[in-house]
Amino acid sequence: MMETWFIIVVSLCIAALIRPTLSHRRYNKKLPPGPSLLHSSFLLLTNSPLNFEPVLINLKDRFGQLFTLSTGFGPSILVSSHKLAHEILVKKGALFSDRPKFFINFNISTASYGPNWRLLRRNLASEVMHPSRIKSYSSARNWALRILISRLSEQENDQAGGVKVVDHFCHTIFRLLVLMCFGDKFDESRVNEIAKVQREMMLVAGSRRITMLAMFPKWGKILFSKVWKQFEKVRDNKEQVFVPIIMARIESAHSEVPRVVAYVDSLADLRLPDGGKLTYREMVGLCSEFLTGGTDTTTSALQWIMANLVKHSRIQSKLYDEIVAVVGPP
CATH class of the missing domain: 1.10.630.10 (Cytochrome P450)
Incomplete structure (x- = not known):
């Protein structure tokens, strides 16, 4: 029984990983360098988000000031340069002002960019x-x-x-x-x-x-x-x-x-x-x-x-x- 359940879990995990992997192939030429999807997932699963800074520092040393951290729910672009951050957030803010949907909370930090996000941010x-x-x-x-x-x-x-x-x-x-x-x-x-x-x-x-x-x-x-x-x-x-x-x-x-x-x-x-x-x-x-x-x-x-x-x-x-x-x- 335990072996059957283990096979089911592994199969579902593989299925969940395959789809984002296929969807990311279309953008691989446009995305900054970074660890593979499986490596990124391993880093997220084995390190607490509260103590993730040393991992990001190591990735920065390896891949540069702009790198991609791929996960099961989409790629995340990490920026570690003041100059790049200003260009992305200020000079080209309208182009990059979006984030993937998050399933837990309804708030400004997790809401997708759009009418609701603009309303909540303007209200605050x-x-x-x-x-x-x-x-x-x-x-x-x-x-x-x-x-x-x-x-x-x-x-x-x-x-x-x-x-x-x-x-x-x-x-x-x-x-x-x-x-x-x-x-x-x-x-x-x-x-x-x-x-x-x-x-x-x-x-x-x-x-x-x-x-x-x-x-x-x-x-x-x-x-x-x-x-x-x-x-x-x-x-x-x-x-x-x-x-x-x-x-x-x-x-x-x-x-x-x-x-x-x-x-x-x-x-x-x-x-x-x-x-x-x-x-x-x-x-x-x-x-x-x-x-x-x-x-x-x-x-x-x-x-x-x-x-x-x-x-x-x-x-x-x-x-x-x-x-x-x-x-x-x-």
Whole structure:
């Protein structure tokens, strides 16, 4: 029985690989060099996406600054040159602004280029990232800064050694983004609940098992049913946390109490090109993307800034003098 099942699985995998291989032959003369389809698939299956950078560095040394990584769901073009990236993304952006369909989430990062993608991107840029909106969150930023200072002071008093600032940066930025996303200053327990389901989704989405599932989108749910069920469970857990928050926010839209404009407010009022509205699942995906995309990037930037301030004492002293000139001595 086990041998029969093994033969079936191998046959389905081969069938899934043959079709993309045939479809890629037509473009082989146009695609940049890179490892073969089987080699690319092997690299993806044996390396976690979260620790894939050394693999890409080795491929860059072997194939150059522009190379192709072929997988079961299509070729990916990797660019490791600033000059090439600017030419592709800026000078010839309209030509390259597309991506293959992804089967997991409905958000800006995974949506195929088209009317929906343009609408979602424009909504984020105009309703949240616009300078006028950024200014409206000034009180929220002051609130987050007080949280950061309080946490740093508490740890400094509790420990005689150094303070690990990156964890406090991550917590503070996440709380600020939760406020910008949902429009409410939740208590610590609710924020931890949101962070927990976010972290669970990131761990599952960044695992090799999801990579296997994504490589065979047609057969993946059958071949890797346990992986798919695990993903569904994590997604359902996140929706159980996010949906009540979104519903409560939408229901309070006509309240007379002054409130900050939140990202979810724009999603609730959004009309898709076909005239429909976003479902709760789609809004959960977009809110999750908002929180994930802003937390790690901002935390990494702050961590890099702090590291350089420690390394360059002259810049640190200059920055300190400028702060004292504005807010006064401590």
